[in-house]
Amino acid sequence: MALAAIVTAAALVLTGCSAGGSGGSASTGTTAKGGTLTIGALADVKSFDPAQAHIGHYLQYDQPVYDSLLRRKPDGTLVPMLATKWEYNADKTVLTLTLRDDVKFSDGTKLDAAAVKVNLDRFRTGNGPDASTLAQIKSVDVKSPTSVVITLKAADPAMLDYLGNADGFIASPKAIDGGKIATDPVGSGPYTLDKSGTVAGSSYTFVKSKNYWDPSLQVYDKIVVKPILDTTAMLNALLSGQVNVALLTAKTEAQAKSAGFTEYKYGTDWQGLLIFDRDGKMVPALKDVKVRQAINYAIDKKTLLTQVGKGFGTVTNQVFGPTTTAYDKSLDNSYPYDPAKAKSLMADAGYAKGFSVSMPTVSGFFDPALTAGISQNLADIGIKVNWVNIAGADFISGMVQGKWPMSWFSLFQGSPWVAANQIITPNATYNPFHTTDAKVESLVTTIQTGSDADAAKAAKDLNSYVTQQAWFAPFYRPDQILFTDKNTATTPQAQQAIPSIYSYAPKK
DSSP: EEOOOOOOOGGGGSSSOOOOOOSGGGGOOOOOOSEEEEEEEOOOOOOOOOGGOOOOGGHHHTTTOBBBEEEEOOSEEEESSSSEEEEOOOOOOOEEEEEEESSOTTSSOOOOHHHHHHHHHHHHHHHOGGGGGGEEEEEEEEEETTTTEEEEOOHHHHHHHTTTGGBBBOOOHHHHHHHHHTOOBBBSSSEEOOGGGGGGTTTTEEEOOOOOOOGOOOOOOEEEEEEOOOHHHHHHHHTTTTEEEEOOOHHHHHHHHHOOOOOEEEOOOOEEEEEEETTOOOGEEEEEEEHHHHHHHHHOHHHHHTTSSSTEEEESSSOTTTTTTTGGGGGSSSOSOHHHHHHHHHTTOTTTOOEEEEEEEEEETTHHHHHHHHHHHHHTTEEEEEEEEEEEEGGGHHHHOOSSSEEEEEEOOHHHHHHHHHTTTTOOOOOOTTOHHHHHHHHHHHHSSHHHHHHHHHHHHHHHHHHTTEEEEEEEEEEEEEEEETEEEEOOTTTTTSSOOGGGEEOO
């Protein structure tokens, strides 16, 4: 599952930014409007409560109904949305947002600074999957009806990015107080949820909101999002005209291409194993670095890329991408396929006879060749994988709640600070057991507060360290493969698995 969402933070931390044009269909090079856009989604939404909002595939459920404080254009540039201006103080610990004064929620109540405070406070103090991204916020204060002051505990290089993503969605406080926001979303977005045209788990229909403040973002009259977690079913939905856009896999790419659909290829993620239980709370063996290194040597990454990814991608052993300051090309081959060395490391760690580990799988979504390959590679060094089939809607929540010692996953390769806060820091979203050590904490602090040169060096050192310590077991960086039909145009979103809803438009 590709969950890619946040553009390189360092390039976007601005001392101040004034309002600019918004624009909708212009990014696709078309001017046509109207009709219905139907999106095939590789994830299903569990809640419309913005405090539970998440990045990646889940954004396409929330973007229709909720405006965010800032908006990310396809190239990652931040532009105004509900906030028309933002400005930091000298040490970037106080961020002041100026809000639009002409926005109403779909229940008729007015957007103001108090509403923004309610939403930001709920997000950062709640139990949502991305709550940790706002951990640096010390307080949110209402300066005036159109001014919000966010005080940070320390500078956060990604704060503006977060406010342009899931963290920045703003719902009606009245609707939140009503207790039904999870199923009856009320925002100020370009669309509203049509419950009569919605069947949970099957199809979610959003209709154009009347009197929306930025009609240029209402390119379609209606948007329908269909969760289709089975990759073969996704291909069939595209071929049969059930959906206008679909993110396909390497195995289904050729059939869609030969049928004449428009193909978009772009890189955003790394795929591999997240080794959560590095303190050995569930599986004691995973506490030993030699065991984690053995797992890395045991995986035949080139074969998996060929068999599962059909060669669309690049083998890697690092979780930081080529566009970041942390990237070190030499780390891409840190753990070449070497089962003999893996067995030796297992024996040195005292696990010559191996051990068992449970990992989640989702029927129809996980490629059988992927699970079979992982199982065989690890069995070759004595590790028995017990695959537990779960519902697709429980995949993310199970990981972030610490239900699994390890899991296959796909994550975007964000900036060093963003990536660290997603998978490395003690309270990172995908560090459910809160593992850390003094060296990691020191390097992360330098990335956060050091000069550009010091932060870049610390990022490389952090990358090298977590690679050597085998906190993760990356396989490769896959190409994302998106298709649209003859009536639909789009522009891929920087470091995001799928385009934002604002980036689609009918072809002329």
